[in-house]
Amino acid sequence: MAAPPVRELNSLITEIGKSVDPQKKLIDADIAANNASGAAQVAGLEATANKTYGEIEQRAQDKNMFFSGFSPSEQANYNATSYLPALAQLQSTIAQTRSNLLGKKADLDTNVFQQAFQTREGDVNRQFQYKTAQEERAFQAEQAAIARQFEAGENAKARQAQAAAAAAKAPQG
Numbered sequence: 001m002a003a004p005p006v007r008e009l010n011s012l013i014t015e016i017g018k019s020v021d022p023q024k025k026l027i028d029a030d031i032a033a034n035n036a037s038g039a040a041q042v043a044g045l046e047a048t049a050n051k052t053y054g055e056i057e058q059r060a061q062d063k064n065m066f067f068s069g070f071s072p073s074e075q076a077n078y079n080a081t082s083y084l085p086a087l088a089q090l091q092s093t094i095a096q097t098r099s100n101l102l103g104k105k106a107d108l109d110t111n112v113f114q115q116a117f118q119t120r121e122g123d124v125n126r127q128f129q130y131k132t133a134q135e136e137r138a139f140q141a142e143q144a145a146i147a148r149q150f151e152a153g154e155n156a157k158a159r160q161a162q163a164a165a166a167a168a169k170a171p172q173g
Helices: 009-062 075-170
Strands: none
Touching: 009 075
């Protein structure tokens, strides 16, 4: 019987990794959806900002305060208090969601690696146990052969001694 094989770690990772491919595809779809949703939300914020800028400019024109292409301070105030904080919060949410999803993929990959490593270690352990058992059997067989040789030698000596004793007791003629 041949020693149990030790499988390659990379092939085990590939083999076990196939089991998480559907989960990773779902996560990739969630990442794409998050990106699309984020882009749509950013576009919505920009549309709201452009509408608000138009309203601010219209109010400024109505008051004859708009000159030389310079938007009134209300536009700068809107940027500072509404648009930019909302955009920053949205981008943070998008990034956090993406990070969480990528973290899930990394966790899946880590679990696959751990399973593959444990499987390979099991293979190494089985092979070690097999080799140890083979060495033990070989040692026992060697010891049994040595014992048989010793016993055969002792038996031969005993027969010679009996033959010598019998010859000594026999009448000499």
